[in-house]
Amino acid sequence: MELIKPYVPAREYFVEISAVKRIRDGLDYTMNFGEPVQVVSDPGHGKTTALYYLAKELGGVYCLAGQAHKTVPDMYRMLLAAFEIYHDCTYTRDLYNVLVRKLARTDWDRQHNPRRLLIVDEIQTLEATAQRELQNLQETCDLALIMSGNGSRLAKSKVDQSAWKQVDERLGMKIQLPKLDRRDCDVIGAAYGVEGMDAYEAIGNFGMRTTARHLGRLLREAKMLTTGTGGIRLQHIKTVMKAKPDQADLRLLRPEAA
Incomplete structure (x- = not known):
C-alpha cells in the first residue's frame, strides 16, 4: 500500500512554537507510560509539521491516514507499509498477526529499549472500529501512540458509538493545541x-x-x-x-x- 506524504515546510522553518511544546509533552507521556495520546487542533495550527519532524527526530514512524486507510484491514496495511514490514496476507486477522509478531515488545526490549513511537495523523479519517483496533494493537505491542486530528467523528450506528466510547476511555491524555501567540x-x-x-x-x-x-x-x-x-x-x-x-x-x- 502506498503511503501519503504530508506537505510540510523545509526543516529549517520548523521551530519551537507553543503547539510544538505541547506535542512534546504528549510524546514524553506516551513514551514513558505507554498510554495513547490524542492531539486535537483546527486545520493550520502546525500539527502535521510538528508531528512529522518530531517523528523523525525521535526515530518514530509517522502515518498520514487517508480514505484508502479508513477500514480496519486497510489501517493494518498502512501500518505494515509504514514500518516497512513485508507480508503477503489478505485476511484481517493475518495482517494483525504479522504486526504483532514484528512489533510486540519483548521483556528484553522493556529493559533495554524505549517504546516504539507510532504517530497516526488525520485520525478522524479512520472509522471508529479502525481507531479502536489501532488502540488494541498499541496495547498488545506496548507502543507509544499519538493519535492526531481535528476531533471530528461520525457515529453511524450503535457499533460506532460503542467503539468511540472505548477509544475515549483508553486515552491517557488529550491535548488541544493553542493558537499562535x-x-x-x-x-x-x-x-x-x-x-x-x-x-x-x-x-x-x-x-x-x-x-x-x-x-x-x-x-x-x-x-x-x-x-x-x-x-x-x-x-x-x-x-x-x-x-x-x-x-x-x-x-x-x-x-x-x-
Missing part, C-alpha cells in the same frame, strides 16, 4: 529572516488572527521578493498581501481594535 510569531519570523520591528509587529498581528499555515505561506512568498539579498521587510509582506485576493485586507497587519 506573539512569541510564536516572532520565532517563526526569525526562522524566515524577518527584519525590522515594524515587520515583526505586522506578522504578530497577522499570525494571531490567522494560523501558522497562513503565516508560513505569507513569509515564504515574501522571502521570494527579497531575491536572496536581505531579510524580509514590511514592504515585502504588504506586497504579497496586496497580490492575494484572500489576504488583501492590510488591516490584518494592524492590532485588533480593543
Whole structure:
C-alpha cells in the first residue's frame, strides 16, 4: 500500500512554537507510560509539521491516514507499509498477526529499549472500529501512540458509538493545541529572516488572527521578493498581501481594535 506524504515546510522553518511544546509533552507521556495520546487542533495550527519532524527526530514512524486507510484491514496495511514490514496476507486477522509478531515488545526490549513511537495523523479519517483496533494493537505491542486530528467523528450506528466510547476511555491524555501567540510569531519570523520591528509587529498581528499555515505561506512568498539579498521587510509582506485576493485586507497587519 502506498503511503501519503504530508506537505510540510523545509526543516529549517520548523521551530519551537507553543503547539510544538505541547506535542512534546504528549510524546514524553506516551513514551514513558505507554498510554495513547490524542492531539486535537483546527486545520493550520502546525500539527502535521510538528508531528512529522518530531517523528523523525525521535526515530518514530509517522502515518498520514487517508480514505484508502479508513477500514480496519486497510489501517493494518498502512501500518505494515509504514514500518516497512513485508507480508503477503489478505485476511484481517493475518495482517494483525504479522504486526504483532514484528512489533510486540519483548521483556528484553522493556529493559533495554524505549517504546516504539507510532504517530497516526488525520485520525478522524479512520472509522471508529479502525481507531479502536489501532488502540488494541498499541496495547498488545506496548507502543507509544499519538493519535492526531481535528476531533471530528461520525457515529453511524450503535457499533460506532460503542467503539468511540472505548477509544475515549483508553486515552491517557488529550491535548488541544493553542493558537499562535506573539512569541510564536516572532520565532517563526526569525526562522524566515524577518527584519525590522515594524515587520515583526505586522506578522504578530497577522499570525494571531490567522494560523501558522497562513503565516508560513505569507513569509515564504515574501522571502521570494527579497531575491536572496536581505531579510524580509514590511514592504515585502504588504506586497504579497496586496497580490492575494484572500489576504488583501492590510488591516490584518494592524492590532485588533480593543
